[in-house]
């Protein structure tokens with residue numbers, strides 16, 4: 128029997144910070160992001176956290192689903208109400224990728240990398256993902272729901288065939304089951320610190336930390352976007368979190384959304 132998440136421990140260790148003072152815990156939900164959106168629309172406060180042991184409709188990026196079996200992984204969403212201009216909303220996702228990569232790295236010997244925009248990879252396989260959903264008007268961000276899924280104690284045999292070659296878990300990488308509550312506490316603390324830094328000091332230093340995990344810098348990549356594919360060299364990210372692609376004719380192109388596929392061996 129897997130040890131359940133301990134919401135009261137998450138709450139206690141998060142006192143003094145902005146995130147995690149209120150924790151909504153469920154043995155099953157459609158999606159922690161969907162619940163958090165509903166809460167935010169009803170006036171849920173900044174920093175409320177939603178965790179579930181299992182999701183029946185876990186959501187991934189670009190309309191995909193997120194594999195969410197019970198009792199093994201972390202499915203967490205946070206309600207944020209950032210005092211940032213809506214044009215800076217993409218920086219929230221990149222800030223979260225830094226917090227998540229650094230937290231995962233603290234449990235692992237192998238290097239963690241970020242695949243733009245926010246897949247967390249180890250040995251080229253996906254360990255964790257981020258889905259941020261925001262509600263803004265032209266002047267103001269009403270809320271950002273930051274949804275994070277991490278494969279923790281997932282044995283790879285449980286993965287559907289289609290994911291078996293492309294996903295990994297902390298259990299697979301370390302050979303040891305991990306305390307999921309301890310991972311959640313460390314992640315929330317790291318998110319809290321990075322979020323505060325983004326608001327107080329801006330994105331500059333966080334962008335450097337993001338780039339330190341960016342394994343594809345300088346490598347040839349293909350980017351599949353809706354209805355278009357482009358190739359070039361990944362040069363880095365700009366302050367809006369766009370991927371800068373150096374095309375073969377020497378020009379540079381900003382990519383706002385798409386799937387990046389490495390072309391170099």
Ligand code: BTN
Pocket residue numbers: 157158159160161182184185186187188189191193201202203204245246255256257258274275276277
């Ligand atoms: C991705 O496609 O890489 C993003 C995956 C995000 C999954 C998490 S699990 C917790 C939260 N609730 C969801 O339904 N999705 C996110």
